[in-house]
Amino acid sequence: MPLDADVFAEPAGRNAPQQVHITLGDQTGTAMTVSWVTMEEAGNSTVLYGLAIDKLDMAAEATVTTYTYYNYTSGFIHHCTLTNLQYGVKYKYAMGFGFTVRTFWFTTPPRPGPDVGFRLGLIGDIGQTFDSNATLTHYEATGGDAVLFMGDLSYADKYPLHDNNRWDTRGRFSERSVAYQPWIWVAGNHEIDYAPELGETKPFKPFTHRYPTPHLASASPEPYWYSVKLASAHIIVLSSYSAFGKYTPQWKWLEAELGRVNRSETPWLIMASHSPWYISNNFHYMEGESMRAQLEKMAVDARVDLVFAGHVHAYERSFRVSNIRYNITDGLCTPVRDRRAPVYVTIGDGGNIEGLADEMAWTQPPYSAFREDSFGHAVLDIKNRTHAYYAWYRNDDGAKVAADAVWFTNRFHMPNHDDSTPTKSHPSIASSSSSSMPAYNLPRLIRISN
Ligand SMILES: [Fe+2]
Numbered sequence: 539m540p541l542d543a544d545v546f547a548e549p550a551g552r553n554a555p556q557q558v559h560i561t562l563g564d565q566t567g568t569a570m571t572v573s574w575v576t577m578e579e580a581g582n583s584t585v586l587y588g589l590a591i592d593k594l595d596m597a598a599e600a601t602v603t604t605y606t607y608y609n610y611t612s613g614f615i616h617h618c619t620l621t622n623l624q625y626g627v628k629y630k631y632a633m634g635f636g637f638t639v640r641t642f643w644f645t646t647p648p649r650p651g652p653d654v655g656f657r658l659g660l661i662g663d664i665g666q667t668f669d670s671n672a673t674l675t676h677y678e679a680t681g682g683d684a685v686l687f688m689g690d691l692s693y694a695d696k697y698p699l700h701d702n703n704r705w706d707t708r709g710r711f712s713e714r715s716v717a718y719q720p721w722i723w724v725a726g727n728h729e730i731d732y733a734p735e736l737g738e739t740k741p742f743k744p745f746t747h748r749y750p751t752p753h754l755a756s757a758s759p760e761p762y763w764y765s766v767k768l769a770s771a772h773i774i775v776l777s778s779y780s781a782f783g784k785y786t787p788q789w790k791w792l793e794a795e796l797g798r799v800n801r802s803e804t805p806w807l808i809m810a811s812h813s814p815w816y817i818s819n820n821f822h823y824m825e826g827e828s829m830r831a832q833l834e835k836m837a838v839d840a841r842v843d844l845v846f847a848g849h850v851h852a853y854e855r856s857f858r859v860s861n862i863r864y865n866i867t868d869g870l871c872t873p874v875r876d877r878r879a880p881v882y883v884t885i886g887d888g889g890n891i892e893g894l895a896d897e898m899a900w901t902q903p904p905y906s907a908f909r910e911d912s913f914g915h916a917v918l919d920i921k922n923r924t925h926a927y928y929a930w931y932r933n934d935d936g937a938k939v940a941a942d943a944v945w946f947t948n949r950f951h952m953p954n955h956d957d958s959t960p961t962k963s964h965p966s967i968a969s970s971s972s973s974s975m976p977a978y979n980l981p982r983l984i985r986i987s988n
Contacts, residue, residue: 539666539711546666546707551638553578555616557709557748558633558717560644563619565755566767567647570720571619572600573750574633575709580614587620587631591641594632596622605747608736610702617750625649642717647684647768652805653922656769657681660916662688662812662848662886663726666708669889669913672933674715677915679937680929684719684768688848689726689778689812693891694744700733705744723749724775725762726812726848741779751775756795763788765795770920772804778813778849782829792833796840801950805923807842809880814847816856816873816882818906820897822849835862838879841949843926844918848886851895853930854909855942856882858958873905881946881958885930887913907958908942924951 539545549556555574563569572585580602586594600618604611616633623629626648632641648654659682664670677685694704715721729745731738746761753764762777774795782788799807815830817823826847837845838860860876887894896911914932921927924947929940947957 539668539671541703541707545671545711548577548710549638549640551634553581553634554638555634555640556713557706558640558642558713559709559721559749560717561720561723561750562752562766563621564752565765566625566650567720568623568625569619569621569752570623570644570646571617571750571752572631572633573615573617573748575613575615575706576634576637577613580616581637582633582635583616583618584635585618585620585631585633586635587629589627589629591630591632594630596620600633603747605743607702607731607738607744608699608733612702612744612747613706615747644718644720645683647720650767650769650804652770652802654769655922656771656920657683658768658771658918658920659685660688660846660883660885660918661685661888663690663851663890664712664888665690665693665890666704666711667889667891669933671711671889673889673913673915674712676931676933676937678715680915680917680931682719682917685715685721686773686808686810686846687721687723688810688846688885689724690728690848690886690888690890691726691745691749693728695728695731695733696891699736700731700738702744705748709748722766722773722775723751724810724812724848725777725779727779730779758791759787763791767804770804770923771806771808772799773808773810776809776811776829776833778811778826778829782832784832789832792836796836799840805948805950806844806920806926807840807949808844808846809837809842810846812847813849814854814882814884815845816859816905817850817854817884818898818900818903818909819850819852819854819895819911820899821851821895825849830861831864834860838862838876841878841953842880843946843949845880845882847882847884848888850884850886851890851892852884852898852909852911853887853914853932853942854884855907855930855944856905856958857907858956859905877954877956878949880949881944883916885916887911888915889913889933910941912941914941924948
């Protein structure tokens with residue numbers, strides 16, 4: 539969208555807080571981190587919060603930072619963690635005292651528990667185009683409680699000299715959602731902003747200055763991989779752009795983290811990374827393969843329910859498949875249907891500046907259940923410990939029609955239930971639900987995309 543688009547407008551008032559966004563400040567939401575930017579001066583860093591606008595009886599102080607990127611100097615970036623919050627309670631909060639006060643609200647997540655329902659929004663690769671705006675509008679209509687964002691936020695690196703003003707415009711654009719509910723951040727390649735030709739050699743510099751994550755709460759040494767627990771879901775965020783080989787910090791953390799998962803408390807185990815492990819699109823094909831080869835067995839052994847990714851600007855959902863038999867001697871390297879395995883959802887179709895990934899060059903492979911190159915978003919509606927209703931909404935249909943919908947059953951509480959077979963869209967596979975059948979013996983599917 540052009541710089542004068544109304545969704546990029548700065549809020550009225552001198553030095554008004556802008557680009558307000560929140561994320562979890564601890565692992566479960568009894569703390570919330572509020573971030574905002576002031577452009578003229580740092581101003582007051584206090585956030586007042588409480589149960590009503592006339593009862594903001596708690597206070598917290600923000601840290602303030604700035605950064606430079608080539609010829610750009612940021613505004614004053616504030617990060618403030620509100621603590622001592624109760625589960626499932628609506629709080630009001632305000633900041634900007636001394637100049638222009640702005641007020642917002644959020645509802646904390648419910649206390650984690652096995653049958654606690656939660657609506658998790660799923661958006662990736664959103665950018666700041668007209669399609670991005672449509673995606674956000676549709677997500678507001680479908681109404682999740684929080685968003686798991688699969689990476690690639692601003693695409694500032696696609697503008698001349700990595701124009702960091704585009705980090706500011708994107709922050710203003712999405713404030714209408716992310717100031718009111720926490721978004722959980724996954725780092726994408728467009729967050730790296732590594733540009734030695736501009737003298738910018740510190741990866742993730744704008745992203746880390748602007749978007750804190752609660753990584754310390756899950757004993758992660760880096761902001762790019764961490765976990766949160768929302769209601770009945772334990773969500774593990776991984777970094778496609780940090781080392782993940784055996785013995786690396788991320789690998790060691792993941793191994794320990796999987797040991798900390800308590801499926802009795804949080805039955806739903808979800809992983810997210812930017813680059814997908816299973817995709818049948820020419821764009822970014824196989825980029826996630828090294829991570830899959832390294833980490834897939836850990837995910838299958840842990841009975842991960844769902845793995846979400848972005849990066850590929852299209853939508854794709856897999857059946858429950860695994861490809862963990864391979865070794866260099868036996869040559870077994872074919873994905874097979876596997877009820878122990880996660881479903882893989884690629885949802886990099888938020889509406890970015892690069893356009894759709896429309897090169898589904900092959901006949902749809904057997905591991906792919908549904909694919910389409912359309913912009914959209916999804917919502918995972920967790921009902922209880924056994925069932926979650928998942929739906930993908932393409933922008934072309936608005937927010938009323940789910941273009942792809944599945945009832946997922948939990949891998950811990952219903953491990954043998956085959957929830958990834960035949961939808962109405964794919965009657966051709968109705969008879970092929972064997973969990974041990976080699977994938978290439980399954981009937982070929984008809985390409986769904988245009
Ligand atoms: Fe990407």
